[in-house]
Amino acid sequence: MSFPWAKQYQPTSAVGKWMDERLPLPRFIFGALGPGYPTPKNLNAFYNFGVLAGVALVIQIITGVVLAMHFAADTRVAFDSVEHIMRDVNGGWMIRYMHAVGASFFFGVVYIHIFRGLYYGSYKPPREMIWMLGLVIFLLMMATAFMGYVLVWGQMSFWGAQVITGLFSAFPVVGTHIQTLLLGGYSPDNATLNRFFSLHYLLPFVIFGVIVLHVWALHIPGSNNPTGLDVKTEADTVPFHPYYTAKDFVGLGIYLIVFSAFVFFMPNSLGEPDNYIPANPLSTPAHIVPEWYFWPFYAILRAFTTDFLGVPAKLWGVLAMFASILLLFLLPWLDQSPVRSNNYRPVSRILFWVFVAVGLLLGVCGGKPAEEPWVRLSQILTAYYFAHFLIILPIVSKLEKTKPLPGSISEAVLAKYGKGGAAPVAQPAE
Amino acid sequence: MIRLGALAVGLLFVINVLWGAIAPREDAAPDMAKQLHKHPKHVEWTHNGPGNLGIFGTFDRGQLQRGFQVYKEVCSACHSINRVAFRNLADLGFSEAQIKAIAAEYEVAAIDANGEPTTRKATPADKFPLVYANEAAARAAQNGANPPDLSLMTKARPDGTNYVYSLLTGYSDDVPKGWTKPDTSYYNPYFHSINIAMPPPLSADGQVTYSDGTPATVDQYAKDVAVFLTWTAEPKLENRKETGVAAILFLIIMTGLGYLSYRKVWADIKKPA
Amino acid sequence: MASEVRQASADDLTPGGERRRDFLYVATAAFAGAGVVPVAWSLVNQMNPSADVLALASVDLDLSAVQEGQAIKASWRGKPIFARHLTAAEIADAKKVDVATLRDPQKLEDRTKPGSEQWLITLGVCTHLGCVPLGAAEGESRGDFGGYFCPCHGSHYDTAARIRKGPAPKNLEVPPYTFKSPTSVTIG
Numbered sequence: 001m002s003f004p005w006a007k008q009y010q011p012t013s014a015v016g017k018w019m020d021e022r023l024p025l026p027r028f029i030f031g032a033l034g035p036g037y038p039t040p041k042n043l044n045a046f047y048n049f050g051v052l053a054g055v056a057l058v059i060q061i062i063t064g065v066v067l068a069m070h071f072a073a074d075t076r077v078a079f080d081s082v083e084h085i086m087r088d089v090n091g092g093w094m095i096r097y098m099h100a101v102g103a104s105f106f107f108g109v110v111y112i113h114i115f116r117g118l119y120y121g122s123y124k125p126p127r128e129m130i131w132m133l134g135l136v137i138f139l140l141m142m143a144t145a146f147m148g149y150v151l152v153w154g155q156m157s158f159w160g161a162q163v164i165t166g167l168f169s170a171f172p173v174v175g176t177h178i179q180t181l182l183l184g185g186y187s188p189d190n191a192t193l194n195r196f197f198s199l200h201y202l203l204p205f206v207i208f209g210v211i212v213l214h215v216w217a218l219h220i221p222g223s224n225n226p227t228g229l230d231v232k233t234e235a236d237t238v239p240f241h242p243y244y245t246a247k248d249f250v251g252l253g254i255y256l257i258v259f260s261a262f263v264f265f266m267p268n269s270l271g272e273p274d275n276y277i278p279a280n281p282l283s284t285p286a287h288i289v290p291e292w293y294f295w296p297f298y299a300i301l302r303a304f305t306t307d308f309l310g311v312p313a314k315l316w317g318v319l320a321m322f323a324s325i326l327l328l329f330l331l332p333w334l335d336q337s338p339v340r341s342n343n344y345r346p347v348s349r350i351l352f353w354v355f356v357a358v359g360l361l362l363g364v365c366g367g368k369p370a371e372e373p374w375v376r377l378s379q380i381l382t383a384y385y386f387a388h389f390l391i392i393l394p395i396v397s398k399l400e401k402t403k404p405l406p407g408s409i410s411e412a413v414l415a416k417y418g419k420g421g422a423a424p425v426a427q428p429a430e
Numbered sequence: 431m432i433r434l435g436a437l438a439v440g441l442l443f444v445i446n447v448l449w450g451a452i453a454p455r456e457d458a459a460p461d462m463a464k465q466l467h468k469h470p471k472h473v474e475w476t477h478n479g480p481g482n483l484g485i486f487g488t489f490d491r492g493q494l495q496r497g498f499q500v501y502k503e504v505c506s507a508c509h510s511i512n513r514v515a516f517r518n519l520a521d522l523g524f525s526e527a528q529i530k531a532i533a534a535e536y537e538v539a540a541i542d543a544n545g546e547p548t549t550r551k552a553t554p555a556d557k558f559p560l561v562y563a564n565e566a567a568a569r570a571a572q573n574g575a576n577p578p579d580l581s582l583m584t585k586a587r588p589d590g591t592n593y594v595y596s597l598l599t600g601y602s603d604d605v606p607k608g609w610t611k612p613d614t615s616y617y618n619p620y621f622h623s624i625n626i627a628m629p630p631p632l633s634a635d636g637q638v639t640y641s642d643g644t645p646a647t648v649d650q651y652a653k654d655v656a657v658f659l660t661w662t663a664e665p666k667l668e669n670r671k672e673t674g675v676a677a678i679l680f681l682i683i684m685t686g687l688g689y690l691s692y693r694k695v696w697a698d699i700k701k702p703a
Numbered sequence: 704m705a706s707e708v709r710q711a712s713a714d715d716l717t718p719g720g721e722r723r724r725d726f727l728y729v730a731t732a733a734f735a736g737a738g739v740v741p742v743a744w745s746l747v748n749q750m751n752p753s754a755d756v757l758a759l760a761s762v763d764l765d766l767s768a769v770q771e772g773q774a775i776k777a778s779w780r781g782k783p784i785f786a787r788h789l790t791a792a793e794i795a796d797a798k799k800v801d802v803a804t805l806r807d808p809q810k811l812e813d814r815t816k817p818g819s820e821q822w823l824i825t826l827g828v829c830t831h832l833g834c835v836p837l838g839a840a841e842g843e844s845r846g847d848f849g850g851y852f853c854p855c856h857g858s859h860y861d862t863a864a865r866i867r868k869g870p871a872p873k874n875l876e877v878p879p880y881t882f883k884s885p886t887s888v889t890i891g
Contacts, residue, residue, distance in 0.1 A: 088753040091745040093666040246695040253685025264674020276586035306450040379451035383444045390440025555758035687731040
């Protein structure tokens with residue numbers, strides 16, 4: 001951390017001093033999440049979602065480790081072992097529902113976190129690396145969630161595995177070989193289930209590692225804020241602890257209330273009933289859909305219905321689906337505006353909300369069967385998705401006339417609340 | 431360079447997908463099954479609590495026992511509930527002796543002293559046995575149909591409890607014009623493909639004799655067995671809701687205290703001039 | 704947001720002179736901490752035996768085919784059970800030992816049911832480190848004292864399955880059981 005006014009860790013006890021000289025872990029935490037991390041004082045509630053995503057991952061890891069104590073990765077008994085958890089393991093139903101609902105909530109939180117970053121320009125210099133590491137986390141999450149869903153070995157698990165690995169068969173020449181390699185056979189079977197279990201257990205810890213990098217990269221420039229302005233003086237910041245720890249605690253409480261409402265009162269509302277039918281390799285469910293958090297990408301996949309330039313529609317769909325995520329890595333260079341926050345970018349702000357609407361509608365289309373009018377709607381929305389990032393944003397960000405920026409974060413806060421001379425003093429209230 | 435490349439790729443995808451959007455559509459043949467298909471009827475269940483909200487509410491033990499009776503006397507001829515153990519019947523209010531007696535009515539697979547497959551009387555620790563040893567045996571006995579296990583049925587269908595009730599009471603002889611129905615099937619608009627191989631299982635009032643004075647009607651049988659199958663699919667439903675109410679009350683107080691703390695912490699920053 | 708102003712500063716001090724906010728923070732942290740307890744317990748409790756395991760906690764044993772001098776093995780809670788039909792000589796042997804000299808002093812009568820003294824039912828788990836002793840099956844070594852012999856570390860048990868020699872600290876454990884008839888028992 002490079003802010004000269006950042007508080008320095010002072011061990012208060014002999015033990016603390018002894019520890020600090022040998023393993024300065026308390027010093028590290030003090031600087032990362034404690035009073036030693038000066039944070040812009042104007043962060044709003046959307047900035048809670050980073051910490052919440054971390055909490056969601058921890059919930060998934062803890063409940064997942066517990067479930068793995070009872071789960072059996074064998075196609076003959078996998079479904080039975082899940083039902084054994086639901087029926088006979090002490091409190092097993094709660095742990096499994098927390099894990100299943102928790103996956104959905106993890107994605108929900110991360111989506112809000114991503115859109116917050118998009119709105120306030122958190123991907124822009126000097127925070128490109130934070131943004132890209134975040135996208136790596138997002139990709140790892142998708143892989144982990146997909147493989148976890150297969151473990152239950154219900155109908156949607158089986159046909160999800162079949163369809164998603166089938167995406168790779170779209171590639172010419174090597175495609176079917178890749179699919180066979182991924183499945184360890186010609187259809188999802190024991191080999192598939194076992195490798196997915198192994199990787200599903202591994203990847204969350206990889207995600208955890210990338211989160212450490214993500215947070216490390218965050219601490220180089222410090223947090224962005226709703227004005228998008230750089231921190232200039234101590235008056236712009238407050239120490240992370242106790243100010244944001246207190247705020248995150250409230251955010252966590254609200255999150256857990258909503259989470260509990262789903263876990264205890266509608267635990268199956270986010271899932272598909274078909275996955276309570278054991279996998280049957282001879283019968284496909286009438287309407288295969290992935291979990292809701294994949295719907296926008298599923299809609300993009302299905303939007304390509306015509307062969308184009310001699311390339312089959314199936315391959316276009318797969319390429320577009322991968323491209324729709326990978327193009328986000330280029331976003332820091334596609335957006336050329338010198339201003340970060342959309343609060344001061346009138347045209348971009350409208351485009352942002354249009355994009356939110358398009359994303360949500362793509363999600364709706366992805367959850368519907370491949371019928372009109374959903375196919376045509378998803379084609380128009382997909383066109384906008386690509387146009388937004390690759391055509392409109394680069395041009396608009398160049399031409400847009402931005403609103404005047406406040407002189408500093410403090411000035412913006414004062415202007416907003418209409419109060420004069422807020423104390424820059426930021427003493428931890430202990 | 432990046433932006434030029436992005437522009438090119440963007441145009442490629444956009445033109446491609448819009449080309450698909452303006453491509454003429456073949457008129458899809460109207461799917462008659464879809465038009466005939468009906469969503470489940472809406473019923474107020476005690477286990478969904480006031481307003482059918484699903485927050486409070488417990489199973490009616492008498493209804494669960496009646497539902498089990500309907501299952502046992504009607505459904506169990508073809509359908510198993512293989513994920514339920516006899517010991518679980520304690521949840522329905524049966525005593526240990528009653529459970530032992532019920533279990534003893536069923537035979538489960540065993541190995542005799544000579545290593546030959548045999549059967550023995552079930553004990554409370556056993557699960558309800560399968561009706562057919564495997565799918566092929568079921569299809570052979572059932573005219574090609576495979577009666578599914580019912581343990582998870584209410585969770586394996588959208589709006590499951592209502593679905594079971596609607597399906598059982600939804601048979602009709604009134605086959606619409608233009609709809610083809612093989613003679614071996616029955617017309618039921620609540621079934622996803624309309625033609626169902628299962629003959630109406632609950633056909634007449636009085637088919638099952640209730641001992642608790644509840645009206646012995648087809649409608650009542652269907653409701654009772656739907657609730658019973660809700661329990662077989664989600665035996666921890668009551669436990670789940672109780673835990674949920676306690677957890678949320680706790681969290682509301684915790685969050686309230688946290689909010690007061692937050693206000694105190696931020697008081698210096700947010701105080702007026 | 705304009706309402707988020709500090710109400711009164713006098714409230715910040717308790718009569719004891721402590722700042723009141725201290726109490727609020729401590730209360731919040733303590734309350735949240737109390738919530739961790741049931742969560743932690745459910746994460747631990749899931750490791751306890753599940754309902755299906757507990758349901759198998761009793762087993763019926765038919766002794767009618769066991770001849771004098773023979774023993775049978777059964778499985779109870781995943782552990783071996785030895786049921787031995789003692790001969791009159793074995794009973795006499797067991798009774799003549801001076802209990803006071805034993806490492807784990809117990810009479811044969813303490814280890815069998817009254818009226819069914821010839822049935823010695825024990826766990827087949829050596830009390831040293833849990834191996835299954837020899838002696839229940841025909842032709843196996845029965846050790847220096849004619850009962851059971853654990854080959855892992857050389858523990859010898861007598862005809863009442865009491866430890867007589869070797870490292871084991873206790874006699875073979877007698878499980879809870881009841882006779883349903885003279886030749887059938889329910890264990891557990």
